[in-house]
Amino acid sequence: MIATNEKLLLDALPQPVISIGSNRHVTYANFAAQEFFGSSLNVLRRQHIVDVLPFGSPVISLVERCLDNSLSFNEYGIDLTPPTQIGGTNNGRMVDLHVTPTEHEEGNRQALIVVQPRSIANHxxxxxxxxxxxxxxxxxxxxxxxxxxxxxxxxxxxxxxxxxxxxxxxxxxxxxxxxxxxxxxxxxxxxxxxxxxxxxxxxxxxxxxxxx
Known part of the structure; x- marks a missing residue:
């Protein structure tokens, strides 16, 4: 689990940040991520990564490789429209993102996804x-x-x-x-x-x- 001081730091960031555990479920999402995905932290924690990201998203395989091999990745121009919002006003949410592994005292590896939404000019x-x-x-x-x-x-x-x-x-x-x-x-x-x-x-x- 993410420590309290780390949560305070993540919640202060303007970029959406979401953490995925070794069981591929969401373990944490800062305030910006909760707003981005349109769900509260309690709801997100009950969801598997495939329930949060678009169907067939390349981010899913990046998270798998990050957790299995402890590797970091940068990807650009990814459509990260949540499945629950496809077809709505937020459809086509292009972002850049960074996926990096984090290790905790319990020995539980997690994948931290930092999302950088594309600018209005790009859109x-x-x-x-x-x-x-x-x-x-x-x-x-x-x-x-x-x-x-x-x-x-x-x-x-x-x-x-x-x-x-x-x-x-x-x-x-x-x-x-x-x-x-x-x-x-x-x-x-x-x-x-x-x-x-x-x-x-x-x-x-x-x-x-x-x-x-």
């Missing part, structure tokens, strides 16, 4: 990067839709011209070509709805027809 930069990627995908989708619909229009027009000189069997084939190009064009139109360049078209509808 904004990450959001802008994601938005830029989304815009790139949207622009590419619009370009692909345009490139697909243009040749489809040409194919349909050519089929309609051939229909006038075609025999009965040829007419059936040209009409099949026209119907298939219209079907693909409809699919592309639906795909365009996911792009930012697509403008919504509002028009009156018969509510009875929609309900039917």
């Amino acid at each position: 904004i930069d990450r959001q802008l990067t994601h938005r830029g990627a989304a815009r790139s995908v949207s622009a590419m989708s619009a370009m692909l839709a345009h490139e697909i619909k243009n040749p489809l229009s040409g194919i349909k027009g050519a089929a309609q011209l051939l229909e006038g000189d075609a025999g009965p069997d040829g007419v059936e084939l040209t009409r099949l070509i026209c119907s298939e190009t219209e079907r693909i064009t409809g699919l592309v139109d639906q795909f365009e709805q996911f792009t930012e360049t697509h403008a919504d078209i509002n028009s009156p509808v018969n509510v009875h027809a929609v309900l039917e």
Whole structure:
């Protein structure tokens, strides 16, 4: 267990600090860590490390290696969103952290995790990067839709011209070509709805027809 004077020192730190025992359960969390993980010390002490950290978090393996081999680690840009807060307003909590072993009089080794939340500037930069990627995908989708619909229009027009000189069997084939190009064009139109360049078209509808 962490001594009283050590607890006072840890509680005074602005960075979240959490201690994991050899049984992989939380043994201590300072005030900043309790606020970060959104749980009191009594609640955290009843939890296993996998209950505190995100599923599949690389921090879990770092703690294992720290406890088993008495090694220290530094990791940067880790998503440390608690499982209970995923999908909420705190989703995507990027942090830097330091994991180090500590030995106590009882011979019980513990892993001390010191969390350094990323600055607001880092968080904004990450959001802008994601938005830029989304815009790139949207622009590419619009370009692909345009490139697909243009040749489809040409194919349909050519089929309609051939229909006038075609025999009965040829007419059936040209009409099949026209119907298939219209079907693909409809699919592309639906795909365009996911792009930012697509403008919504509002028009009156018969509510009875929609309900039917």
